[in-house]
Amino acid sequence: MNSITQDMKYRLVKYSQKFGVTKAAIKYKTNRQYIYRWLNRYDGTLDSLADMSRRPHSHPNQHTSEEIKLISDMRRRNPHEGLVVFWVKLRQRGCTRSIPGLFRFLRKSSLMAVKPPNPKYIPKPYEQMLYPGQRVQIDVKHVPTSCIVGEIQGQKLYQYTALDEFSRFRYVEAFEEASTYTSMLFLRNMIAAFDFKVECVQTDNGFEFTNRLNQHKNKPTLFELELAKFDIQHKLIRPYTPRHNGKVERSHRKDNEYFYAVHKFYSFKDFKRQLYIHNWKYNRFPMRPLGWKSPNETLHYFFTNCVTHV
Template identity: 65%
Template sequence: MASITQDMRFRLSLIKYAERYGVSNAARKYKTNRQYIYRWKNRFDGSWDSLSDRSRRPHHHPNQHTTDEAELISRMRRRNPHAGLVIFWVKLRQKGYSRSISGLYRFLKKQGMMAVHPPNPKYIPKPYEKMDYPGQRIQVDVKFVPSACLKNSRVIGKQFFQYTAIDEYSRWRFVEAFEEHSTYSSAQFVEHLIKAFPCRIECIQTDNGTEFTNRFTTHRDKPTLFQKCLEKHGIRHKVIRPYTPRHNGKVERSHRKDNERFYATHLFYSFEDFAAQLKVYNRRDYNHFPMRPLGWKTPNEVLWDYLRSV
């Protein structure tokens, strides 16, 4: 028994009063009829459970599944244990089943015959690949500047872009502002990155955007200006798996931090203003900010420590 309700206490009090003073007096005192009292007196066996309400659910329903239909469903479920509701319903209709899909669902739910779905294969990530020296691989990506940061009538409606490169070994970062989002801008960015980075760059990793590669365009075999620039400098180009930004996770994480620490608190009144503020922010804040993966050193400290050791 789950709990003793007020109705159960009322019925027990009613029965005791009727046994002591009679059924008629109990009916007048408790403002009920004699049939009600006799019913509960006959049902009462000394336990609280006998005073609880019984289920009012009907034992039968005129539209319930027939024995033949139940056998058909049971037989089809044994043959199709993993079939979903819709597929299972269609298969049953091909065998002459005429009930609605909602009626089938209620029957399967009541009988405990819902589909048994096999577990999804567990994703096993690849081992994290650590770089051994600066320039071994650099992640490059483009960030669209939030339009809410543009506050001058000359720049409202325009789009500015932040090109970002992060060295995977030292987390040293180089950023540059551009007014154009194209393979030409990407090639320019690489030229400036090579001049700014103090080590030789072996590999640059990007996503599959058209500013980097023609991999998913009609000219997939034609190299972009960005790729030609990399080839000219002997830099290998690596593209990540499509729709998998976590493979470029370091630069993606830096863009999220940019939203929190830069774009949320700065306004730009011209492209020149944006470019100047971005340069100052990257020099003062990011490359001089201690990071846990670096043992709480700054990217600049890790980079110069390596250069002094070679």
């Protein structure tokens, strides 16, 4: 690399070649041995005058050959172990090096851990519904506390959502509690609001829907009794797997982005009214899974022409 230092050395060498080493030492105020050293190194190129590395060739605390063999053998048997785990295993075999020292040696020797790729989740093909009401997903959303202001600040509000898997048509309702009783009321109102018969309802394992995960698992809830009354099948998803209720969960994410992020509620009546308006817009908005038709249009086309979006 060309530098100011190399330029000065180049002038020194050229001057000494032209006028002699003694005159060069006097002019540049240095000793003759220094000039002879650069004259011996100079081969006609400027790169030969560059400073060489001052890094020592050895160190009193460098890894011994026994330690290097131990580290290499251990890395060959443990290619995926992280730094700390690998260091602990070396200490168990008598190695006294520190973690930073081991890290520098591994990096210098290209013996860093090879992280295996994470297994990718491959979802199974989801069952496509063939007509409205074949399966309806129901879930409860807790209203963010930052949206609740005024005289009801600190109070809890809940959004019950029922989404038809075929048409994505939604029915939502506001409640001040989430219990098996409110779930029963919501189910009644949902059946009255839908213009089609519901054959199956899919929910998670929340206590407002089922007793499956508590000590009263053999006792049906009010919600399940109401389902049996209307001869509706109740399908429970796998515990702690919300993606199995993905359509209604996705709709709740859109509620967060387009509704709760920009609205405040000053009373339960105010929340109920704004939620109704938001859902009215939701059912009239085109969606890509529906062939850019809205849920209302999908239901209209199905019942008038028996045309699906699939």
